[in-house]
Amino acid sequence: MIVSKFHVLICAGTKLVGDKKGLCHTRGGVELVRKLIEELEEKDLSQDVIVSATSCYGICDKGPIMVVYPQGVWYGQLDEDKIETIVEEHLEGGQIVTQLMLK
Ligand code: FES
Numbered sequence: 305m306i307v308s309k310f311h312v313l314i315c316a317g318t319k320l321v322g323d324k325k326g327l328c329h330t331r332g333g334v335e336l337v338r339k340l341i342e343e344l345e346e347k348d349l350s351q352d353v354i355v356s357a358t359s360c361y362g363i364c365d366k367g368p369i370m371v372v373y374p375q376g377v378w379y380g381q382l383d384e385d386k387i388e389t390i391v392e393e394h395l396e397g398g399q400i401v402t403q404l405m406l407k
Pocket residue numbers: 315316317318325326327328329359360361362363364365367368369
């Protein structure tokens with residue numbers, strides 16, 4: 305039985321066809337995945353959040369991209385500071401960070 309509260313999909317910027325490295329990869333997507341995992345471990349949230357690194361969503365200009373379920377909230381143009389904010393406010397505090405959502 306799955307007991308995690310959230311499932312986070314975060315673009316690592318890989319592509320299955322064409323140029324293998326998408327824009328999220330160029331913009332540090334892999335490092336952001338690591339940052340997310342570290343933040344969750346630091347806050348003892350690893351059991352509450354499943355993290356899946358994904359390939360390209362096809363909206364690279366808005367990347368790096370993260371989607372948080374079960375709410376289905378899309379965050380974009382991520383950096384390390386934004387990852388910290390999302391972990392603190394959404395994944396720990398349960399409040400969607402509306403100012404970082406994709407429009
Ligand atoms: S590489 Fe992340 S959305 Fe395209």
